[in-house]
Amino acid sequence: MTHVGGPSAHQVKARNYRLVAIDSVFVGALSAAGTFLPVFLVRLGASGSEVGLLSSIPALTAVLIAIPAGRWLQGRRNIVPIYSVVRATGWLSYVTMGLLGALLPGGAAVPAMLLAWALGSVASTAGVVAFPIVMDRSEEHTSELQSLAYL
Numbered sequence: 001m002t003h004v005g006g007p008s009a010h011q012v013k014a015r016n017y018r019l020v021a022i023d024s025v026f027v028g029a030l031s032a033a034g035t036f037l038p039v040f041l042v043r044l045g046a047s048g049s050e051v052g053l054l055s056s057i058p059a060l061t062a063v064l065i066a067i068p069a070g071r072w073l074q075g076r077r078n079i080v081p082i083y084s085v086v087r088a089t090g091w092l093s094y095v096t097m098g099l100l101g102a103l104l105p106g107g108a109a110v111p112a113m114l115l116a117w118a119l120g121s122v123a124s125t126a127g128v129v130a131f132p133i134v135m136d137r138s139e140e141h142t143s144e145l146q147s148l149a150y151l
Contacts, residue, residue, distance in 0.1 A: 026091060033094055040097075041113065045106040053114055061121040062128075070129045079137070083130040086123040093120020 007015070038051045046054075073079050096116040101109050 030091060030094055037097070037117075040101060041110055044101055044109050044113075046110045050110055050114060054117060057114070057118050058121040058124065061118065062125045065122060065125055066129055069126045070133070073126070073130050073133055079130055080134055083127060083134050086126040086130065090120050090124035090127055093117060093123070096120070 038054055041051055041054055073082065076082060093116050097113045097120075100112045100116060103109075104112055
């Protein structure tokens with residue numbers, strides 16, 4: 001069945017499958033990269049306290065903004081674009097940290113990288129909070145993945 005001027009249901013499902021597969025590759029790569037962030041900071045001269053901050057910033061961010069972010073996101077009509085942006089922003093914090101580590105001297109790189117990590121953790125927390133809202137609202141569509149076709 002083809003919508004007037006739009007893709008068929010099969011085309012939407014095929015596109016969604018590709019998007020989920022691509023997403024899985026990025027999630028795997030970032031999960032692997034996250035394991036080495038403390039080592040990267042230490043190699044740049046980070047102290048034990050700075051490595052501790054790297055580990056604690058995401059948890060602190062989640063405690064502080066998860067509930068307010070959830071309340072705000074639930075009040076939005078279409079959060080799929082918001083989810084897409086915050087997720088991509090969270091992913092870009094890894095790239096930003098790598099660039100900062102490569103371009104700045106060690107003494108300046110570590111605080112700049114921690115700031116990038118803190119900003120990225122705000123976006124990542126919003127993405128984690130938004131995901132179940134997106135999936136809950138996707139039941140209103142013909143399939144759970146169809147809402148991701150609008151990314």
